[in-house]
Amino acid sequence: MSSSTHTTAFTVRDYELDMQGVVNNGVYNNYFEHARHEFLLSKGVDFAALAQQGINLVVARIETDYKRSLRSGDRFKVETEVHKLSRLKFNFSQRIVTEHGDIAAQALVTGVAVDAESLRPMKLDNLDMLFENN
Numbered sequence: 001m002s003s004s005t006h007t008t009a010f011t012v013r014d015y016e017l018d019m020q021g022v023v024n025n026g027v028y029n030n031y032f033e034h035a036r037h038e039f040l041l042s043k044g045v046d047f048a049a050l051a052q053q054g055i056n057l058v059v060a061r062i063e064t065d066y067k068r069s070l071r072s073g074d075r076f077k078v079e080t081e082v083h084k085l086s087r088l089k090f091n092f093s094q095r096i097v098t099e100h101g102d103i104a105a106q107a108l109v110t111g112v113a114v115d116a117e118s119l120r121p122m123k124l125d126n127l128d129m130l131f132e133n134n
Contacts, residue, residue, distance in 0.1 A: 005079045006042050008035040012074045022069035028105050029062065032094050035078035036109070039092075054116040060089070061110040067103045075099040084131045088112055088121045 010031055018024040037047050040057075050057060070076060081093045095106040113122040124131075 005081050006035070006039040008038045008078045008080070010034075010076055010078065012070050012072055012076070014072050017072055022071055025064075025066060028064060028066070028096065028107070031078055031096060032062075032064075032092075032107050032109065035080045035094060036092055039080040039082065051116070055122065056114045056116050057111055058114050059109055060112050062107055063109075064105055064107040066105050068098075070096070070098070070104050076104060082131060084124060085110070087123045087125070090124065090131070 012023055016023050016027045040047055047057065076096050076098045079095050079097060083091045083093065085091055090111050092107075092109040092111065094109065096104040098104055113124055114120065115122050
């Protein structure tokens with residue numbers, strides 16, 4: 001990750017565990033989503049305010065590679081970067097890094113901005129602040 005990487009800290013909570021005592025794979029998506037929202041706020045983009053303006057940022061695709069299990073009480077951070085792919089699409093590159101520096105999971109999340117009324121993709125010109133320093 002680069003100097004423009006945004007970091008969000010987490011601690012695994014007991015209710016996020018599955019029967020094997022590790023974080024359920026679906027919970028990783030919650031971690032990644034929360035970190036993306038924190039990233040947006042750090043860039044001055046309020047996800048809820050955008051929705052009120054009729055601009056919905058939506059996930060079109062998620063690829064996740066699981067590297068190691070997280071367990072109750074583990075501290076970790078989610079590192080997030082964004083890259084503009086085209087006038088319509090962008091990628092979030094994210095990874096979960098344990099307090100010991102091990103990568104637990106990494107994800108590539110493709111998103112688009114969608115007009116809430118027409119449900120059609122929108123050009124990202126009004127979201128250029130997301131891609132500064134990338």
